[in-house]
Amino acid sequence: MEKILLRNIDVPDSHTIGVYRSRGGYRGLEKVLREMSPEQLIDEIKASGLRGRGGAGFPTGMKWGFVPKDSPKPKYVVCNADESEPGTFKDRLLIEKDPHAVIEGTLIAAYAIRSHTAFIYIRGEFSFGAQVLARAIDEAAAAGYLGKNVLGSSYDIDLILHRGAGAYICGEETGLLSSLEGGKGWPKVKPPFPATHGLFGCPTVVNNVETLASLPWIIEQGASRYAAIGTEKSKGTKLFSVSGHIEKPGVYEVDMGYPFKQFLQEHCGGVPEGKKLKGVIPGGASMPVLRAEELDGISMDYESFQAAGTLLGSGGVIVMDESTCMVRAAWNIARFFAHESCGQCSPCREGCHWMEKIFRRVEHGDGKEGDLDLILSVSGNIMGNTICPFGDAAAMPAAAFIKKYREEFDQHIREKRCTVTSSTSRVPA
């Protein structure tokens, strides 16, 4: 499999502009500024089939195309580096090891919509990543890739690094924009979409780190080469972050459409200590869990995961072996969402806490008859009833854990105790 996103990360000093340029870096930006109009650039990215890598999978070129060309308002591009989806750590790798690819991608996106101010919104906890990016931005500015009259093209672009302060919801694009406007990270009702009414009410594009880091290669090698990789609706390569009970955890670049089971077995080394696989969350904690036997025939692309009743999401693969208590795992995820709900919409604000409480009492032997149906009811009432996708992200995994491992939940309630021994169990709170 060809490395597109991870092509530089094993090279010593890959974070420096010297190494990045020696490996062809910033040629994509030079090409768009010298040879392409913004319209041609948008068409090229549409032709590549690139879809947003933050989780939603929306076609990137189409997203850019929604920005009005004739708006008198300033336009903004924001690189979403607020990586917070549990099980996902691919953007952190790109930021720390290949910051110039992220910067170059951001500048290419800015040129596509004729924006003159771009932001990188990085989660506050990524202190080291922010230092790496800050240094890289200074290097890029000194080399003339940023600022006034970039490479003599008469195009001006300013890039501002902005640190978040600890809130998962700021990874949601409108929550991010509220945060960048100096407020709480409360998502906004869509429509209107950020493409027309984004930052400060101005046309704005928000793209994920991985999406943007894909752009330099696509521009340099051509959309058709990128589109030749993958499946009909999932083009190119995708980064998968693999964690949990797996022999070789880490970030892997995979051609879209690769067999999932083979990936886990051959590339990641399978489940350690000869234990059996119990379940896998394929796309970050927001996505429905799959039982081991459901992995047969799944390929790693948007369509295949969807057909299996889950989603590719951020590509955060969390592997659980037979020792895992699924009640405790479900409780852990419910607790995450209860902690991170922004509090704006009642179904999510109240529902996430109720789901967390009920999962907790089932795990600790205080579950009652009807508790599982109560969680399913709460989950069903959150689903689709909130301003942003966070509600669905909390509701989907809760329902999936119960539906897929119902017998284990029932047993907890019947026997009034946790019936599974695992690394996540049995430490008193």
Place this chain on the structure above:
Amino acid sequence: MMNAVKFSDESLKRFGEIVGRYPKKEAAMLPVLYLAQREFGYLSCEAIEYVARLMDVPVARVYGVVTFYTMLNMKPIGRHHIQVCRTLPCALAGAERITAAIKAKLGVGVGETTADGRFTLSEVECLASCGTAPMMQVNDDYYENLNEQSVGEILDKLK
């Protein structure tokens, strides 16, 4: 009391630079709050009122922001803020044992600060270090692939 909280000349200069970086002043809210937290140690009600005046926004707006984000503190915290990730990938790798080891070593519970003001212990949600779990963040630094022994050795080095 109200006027006791004030930026140093150096921070005031930095404040001007930060605000000047952004297309609108209110966008500078988080970096200005970081600046205030660094100077004052934590964001007291007086500090929040001071930032509101500097930023030309109502106090309630700043208060809402400070209470929304986990990295902004309204109470004093220890010199070393230990934040152990508790989310699923870390939990699968034994994060609870790490927290238990820290509690036993320091004699404090989650959310508490040691009597000498050296450590505050918190449990936090996913820090995007799942491939090197279990892990903790202490102030700005990540410590990964922890076990009960290594976490003790790390804490011993933090004075």
